[in-house]
Amino acid sequence: MEEQFPAIIVAVPLFAALLVTLVWWFDNRFCFPIAILAGTVSLAASAGLLLRVLSTGVVEYRMGGWPPPVGIVYRVDHLNGLFLVVISAVSLLNLAGSRTIAKKEFGEKLGAFYALYLLFITGLLGILITGDAFNLYVLLEIASLTGYALIGMGRRRAPLSSLNYVFMGTIGASLYLLGVGYLYLITGTLNMADIARILPAILPSNVVLLAFILCLSGLFVKMALFPLHAWLPNAYTYAPSTVSSLVAPLTTKVMIYVMFRVTLSIFTVDFAFNSIAVRLPLLWLAIVAIVMGSLLALAQKRLKKMLAFIIVAEVGYMVGGFWLGNRAGMNGAVLHIINDAAMTLCVFMAAGAIVYKTEDDRLSSLQGMFRKMPVSMTAMVVGGLSLIGVPPTCGFFSKWYLISGGIAAGQFAFVAALIFSSLVNTVLFFRFFEIGYFEPFPPEKTRHHGHTGYLAQSKEMAEAPLDVLVPLITAAVLVILLGLFSGEIVTRVIQFAIPAVIG
Amino acid sequence: MSVDNLSPSDVAALRAKRPALPSRTKKSISFVLTFLICFATWIVLSGRFDLFHIGLGVIACSIVSSLSGTILISRRGFEQMPRQWLQFILYIPWLLYQILLANLQVTYLVFHPRMLELIDPRIIRFKSRLKKPMSLFIFANSITLTPGTITVYVSITGEYTVHVINEQAGNSLPGEMQERVARLMGE
Amino acid sequence: MMDSFFLYAGIYLCLIMLLSLYRAVFGPTVLDRMIGVNAIGSKTTALLILIGIIYQRVDMFVDIALAYACLNFIAVLAASRYFQKIKGLYDESH
Amino acid sequence: MESIGDLIIAKYNYWAVITLLLIGLYAMIAKKNLVKKIIGMNIFQTAIILFYVSIGSKKGATIPIILHGPAGSSHAVHAADYINPLPHVLMLTAIVVSVATLGVALALAMKIYSQYGTLEEDEILEKIMESETG
């Protein structure tokens, strides 16, 4: 059975999604257990796969039994083995916490929600695991399509933002597809390893350069790097809370992984870092993204929108760390993907819990929130500290790697941008903590524009239900644990994930 | 338009024409007939006569007949069918001849340099004596295919609204064609 | 010889399609566009078979043409249904 | 020495791809109506499909369906006789994806219409501004 793990990781959530759709028309109650079961199986299979990769090296799985250039092949190495575990764990955690909130948000369409959720996970896990450039596109589309639907169910501006996301997402995916087409034109194959084998022989070639540009710009649209980020903030802000805590930690991270994969495994390190002069421009793009993301986050008045702009800045961290082109920077980028997934999950889940109770996410309406929802706010504090980069949390360690990488590469602008962004995050979160902890309760009836829910007026403790809180606490603990064990992760796994060429 | 609404007596007449056969028999007869028609079509489409493909054909035809057997054949009077089909085959050559005439006339109009003087489009209305929906349908489509006339609307009671390209094209309606259609459908 | 005949027939058919396309693109009302597109559809059916003959694989192309003949009028029916439900033409002049 | 005519014949398909790409992008960026944007998105996707199919075409080859049935498989099949089937397969998938995206985009447009009563982007933004300030 162990040989079949790569197939099981993807096939089980897909199968469960179909099963949920079948069962849901007869009974609503089975959806959640099936989804949890599928998530658990998939997590277990990814963990097993990672262990296997750690002991034996790269695992290859042939779909339909056809050898690589002819058929589709799944290829798991240290990089995506690690990400598989992280992504499936994050999605499972969020799934576990979604039960009550989803029931409130989707009501009768609960089954459809879980089916779309599982399909989304299927798509992301497939993107991580596949070794075929076109298969990646199909899986990308399945993840995006379900993402559009999930985001579009939110309130107010959600449909419009989702439609904008559809347009931008389609442009991004199509540009990626066009890039793959250029590669196919020049090499005649779609298998990533095969392309990487053929490419050095035909370099230098304008077609390859253009393919590189197209693929990367498509992925930049998808990952919302700064000038192309327009779709992200609104989409994440207005999405339902269970959805934003699913989409926000995962989509951009997976896209950054795809950038890693495309650059390292298709275009080869030598081409991307040495032959063409894209390293520095992309680094500067990342720096601009960090600065602008932070500045824009500063201007926001809503909690979720602020978090969304922080994500825009974080994308800059990872892209910049990658294009530093040295080992420390790349370590930091990979580690930051994992850490960022964990801490964005933490803050968005906490925000979801808060919004679930107060139905308002204006920063100004969070007065006295620490006394009303102590657990959620504590989790929020942990996540916030991690986003700032305070030592025991995981955010500190990846930032440390990134900064040391920046210093080693002599890119002090990048270092400065990182520090600036950390400062801005400090300001943001301490403003938030101040509102939540120190500001007195609003006197009744004087809050302007305020939502007059029953909770807003009472001073009682009103925490979110237990099945929301337990995953939330787990996520917060995970943020700290990842920080404590980050050295382990780097030396055991990430070291091997980065090609030896990079010094 | 006035033809939109049916008068009560028309509806009563329509209701009186409910099928005489019990519905189950009707269903099975239409299943079998649809199956036969479908299977003949399948053989033309498929062009493969090994057992596997014939088997597939049987499955496909059963699916189609069970899904939409009642769509294709839902009128009463199965016993008239063979005669009608024979009549229909006899009707086709005449129709083709009319179509050819129509085309020559329209082509003449199209290429005529002073075409605008020759045409005088107008909409005419008349009531036909045909009753069955099938004969109404055949008559309407025949009108469309024959010289200078296009059916605009047919009400279920047999009132035709026809667009004619010039006056003499409208003069021939309902005329011979209606008789032929009536003979064809046994009315 | 026959090949070039069919090729020229195909080109001629394409040119005729261009005429219908004029009506489809510049037709003053939507209905004129529908006429144009409908006419293009029937020519497409013929052209598909012609291409099949040029490739000398008619048996493969005939299925596409058949699908075309079946489905060509669905769009027209849907559009006319639109007019039956919502009466009135939209004035395109502004 | 290639003449310009030969060059055009050899490359015009790729130029058509570029034209269609630009038409699609133009519609998606410059048009304000959401349905127009959706049409532009579809044109954009078809342009890429056209690109792939152009890669696959081969001079003097026939369509990728082997001429003789399974019984006559004794005679060898030459790769040069048949058009490259792989881009066709990929593009079938891409067409399916574009239909799926079309469906979802239209559903979203419909939801937006029921919310704001218009499909023009600037009018929608105006309404949003009104509702947020007032």
Next chain:
Amino acid sequence: MIWPLDIIIVSMVIICGIAAISIKDLLGAAILFGAYSFMMCLLWSVMGAVDVAFTEASVGAGVSTVFFVAAVFRTSRRSKD
């Protein structure tokens, strides 16, 4: 591939595409988009991609135009550009 046919059809595809996005009536745009996919179908059969042509024929003629018309029916026909 038959390039003389191909070049005419390609130009018609481009004409259809431009027309489909520049018509002010959304129903007309939907119908012209149908014509656009007719042309695409032809183009693909000219290039020998029969399966793609078949798919485009069934999708373009059968389904996507109907979806457009249905969506326009449920929303509005008005378009400012």
Next chain:
Amino acid sequence: MRTLGLIAAFCLGGLLFFISFDFPSWGDALSPASRHVSPYYIEHSLEDTSVPNIVTAVLADYRGFDTLFETAVIFSAGLACFFLVRVSERQVPAARFYRHLATGITFRIEKGGRLPEGTGEFERIDSLWVPYDVIIGMTCRLVVPFIQLFALYVIAHGHHSPGGGFQGGVIFGAAIILFAISTNLRRTLKRMSERSSALLSSLGVLIYAGTGLLCLFMGAGFLNYRALAAILGVDQVAARSDGILIVESGVGIAVAAVMVWIYYNLSSAGKQDEGL
């Protein structure tokens, strides 16, 4: 912003244009694309799978995994449309129109009034009612079964001629949509309810994924149809051919059901009582 986007788009176009001179020319039989992998498909598909249509062989077998997700994409589109636009039935309907069958009198029943459903004397009519059109109705009655048969033919003969599950499924769906256009949505819903279209769409993908999982449990890899030989009692090449047929029929079912489902939701704006 808009002009900036346009400038970027045209820069992209120019770049693409200039790079196109480096391409191998159109239809070149010696371009890399047609020399590396594709000859394998052309030369071996017949002996590997006994399917003459190479596209079908590659689609459903060599790259069957892509096709599984293509079907999943379609399925999720159907689900997404449902998720986005479907309005709950429990909402009290606005004014409805009924016609008394015997007299032809049309009633308008206001919101909250008692609805004469189930008496058999009344027929619900659309608020934008159009009279029964004999010509369109008869044509559709004649043509719909034929189109359905043709769709099944396309699915079944995907091995030998162009076509296959997706095309056949779309045509089948179009036939049902045609029926809905020619009559009305409620009559179509009686023949194929929303629930059955949802169930069928997920069942179709389930057939595909289930075949894959069956192969996995039989000991071969995911979607390796060779494992089906033991179940079907045929040799391995024929098992691949049969596996392709099974998978294609799954795709056909899924696609047809999803197309109908999307049409239901789009044409009725999610209310599923009055359509186009």
Next chain:
Amino acid sequence: MTVSAVIFIVLGLFFFTGGSIGILRFPDFYSRLHPAGKLDSMGLLMTMAGMALYTLRDFSLPAIITALKIMLIVVLVFITSPTATHAILDAGVRAGLGPWTAPEKKVKE
């Protein structure tokens, strides 16, 4: 047989030409439907018959089946084309488009 095929196809192309020019020349959309509805289906019949004959030049079972399929297309078109014509015309009437009438005085002026 080839000669008759060629004659049929040429005739069909002639009708198609007539249809297209008619669509361009006629004054209003009601009268445009006359060439569109009739000449196109006739042109299709002719070309299809020609091509079916051409397919039949090597007389074998697959060729007969193919020719039958081609004629099946014609049958389908002869059912659906008048319906489509009628549907468009009906749409026009419901949309309230007035039919064009001959402006006899204007022509004389």
